[in-house]
Amino acid sequence: MIAAYVSHKAPPGRPESPLFTWCFAGMIFVALVLLLPIxxxxxxxxxxxxxMRLxxxxxxxxxxxxxxxxxxxxxxQPMAPPLPPSAVCQDDNTWSPLQEACTRKLCPNLGDPVNGQVNYVNGxxxxxSQAHYFCNEGFYMIGSRILYCEISGNNVIWGDNPPLCERILCATPRNITNGRITNYKDEYEYNEIVTYSCNPSDGPDEYSLVGESVLVCVDSDRWSSDSPQCKVVKCEYPVVEHGKMVSGFRKKFYYKSQVAFECNQGFYLHGSNTIVCGANSTxxxxxxxxxxAYPSPSDELQPEHFEDLGIILVINNPAL
Incomplete structure (x- = not known):
């Protein structure tokens, strides 16, 4: 584009040449004529x-x-029936109308796997597209859960082989010392259970089963919890000075034995009024x-204190 006009003036005292002026104007005209079609x-x-691409x-x-x-x-690939794949530069310097003439290629239909289903994300x-696989309950997947329809050379294929759905099986859980497994088998199917129990003790104290007594096969070689233990769990006889046991009386306190206390009149409880014999014999x-001394606000408030607390609130409240 010609962006500036160049003028020429003769040197002072010398008249301009008409021939030079006409030559210069002619050059400008030719340049404009040559550039105009662009x-x-x-x-x-x-x-x-x-x-599509050009x-x-x-x-x-x-x-x-x-x-x-x-x-x-x-x-x-081309649409069926085909659409025009070309455009023409028109006299008004615009392209003739043209629309998408191609459509996406299709990957092969996969079909549902044995003991499972496949779901196409966009239908x-x-x-x-993506193919998402799911196994039926009681089965687990071997392979890729998601497959993608992708380019391979001039065609499209699924990016991996379809997965397999195999039956969930669990191996026999471990045996435990001083205990045994009921309904023993070499192999268990999904949702099958095993039950643990403790053997009779040869000593003065019985064995306690610490942990879950029932285990469920929940996944391939995975049980719902670890195997329990059979061991002697025995807590010392609980004594509370200025207090007494109100429930849970027995000669020996084994695993999960529970006792409750209350204080003698004029004494106040610090701690929990109910305790349980834990797995570590404590x-x-x-x-x-x-x-x-009356318990501080940080101590647990026991029901047996409510009456005494009510008396204290009445005495300390001048509005009553």
């Missing part, structure tokens, strides 16, 4: 499409009457105490 009689860049390299501009041709991109097997929580 900016007025040409089509711009060819239109772009998702499914055949050959694009040109800077196209003259009216020129035709451009498109081909399908990888992963796409089809077109290029770019009371949980620790044995409480009964003292003359």
């Amino acid at each position: 900016f007025s009689d040409a089509c711009g860049d060819p239109p772009r499409f998702e499914t 055949q050959g390299a694009p040109k800077p501009n196209y003259s009216p009457g020129e035709t451009i041709h498109y081909e399908c991109r990888l992963g796409f 089809s097997t077109m290029f770019g 009371w949980e929580p620790k044995i409480p105490m009964c003292t003359k």
Whole structure:
């Protein structure tokens, strides 16, 4: 584009030459004539499409009457019935109307696996689709759970082989010392159970089963919990000074034995009034105490204190 006008003046004292002036004007006119078709009689860049690409390299501009041709991109194929894949540069310097003439290629239909199902995310097997696999209850998957329809050469295929759905089986859980497994088998199916029990003790104290007595086969070679233990769990006889046991009386306190306490009149409980014999032969929580001092706000408030607390609130409340 001619962006500036260049003027020429003769040196001072010398008259301008008419011939030079006309030559200079003629050069400007020729330049404008040569450049005019570039900016007025040409089509711009060819239109772009998702499914198609231009055949050959694009040109800077196209003259009216020129035709451009498109081909399908990888992963796409011509529509049926076919649509025109070309456009023409028109006299008004615009391209003739053109629409997508290609559609996505299809991957093979996979079908449901034995003991499972397949779900196509967008409802089809077109290029770019995903196939999600699920196994029926009681079966586990071997292979890829998600397959993608992707390009392979000039075609499209699933990116991996379909997975398999195998029956969930569990091996026999381990034997335990001083205990045994009921309904013993070499192999268990999904949701089958084993039950543990403890043997009679040869000593003065019985064995306690610590852990879950019933295990369920929940996944391939995986049980619902670890195997339990059979061992002697025995807590010391709980004594609370200035207090007494109100429930849970027995000679020996084995695993999960529970006792409850209350304090003598005039004494207040610090700690929990109920404790349980834990797996390590210790009371949980620790044995409480009964003292003359009233428990601090951080101590657990026991029901037997409500009456005394009510009396204290009445005395300390001047509005009553």
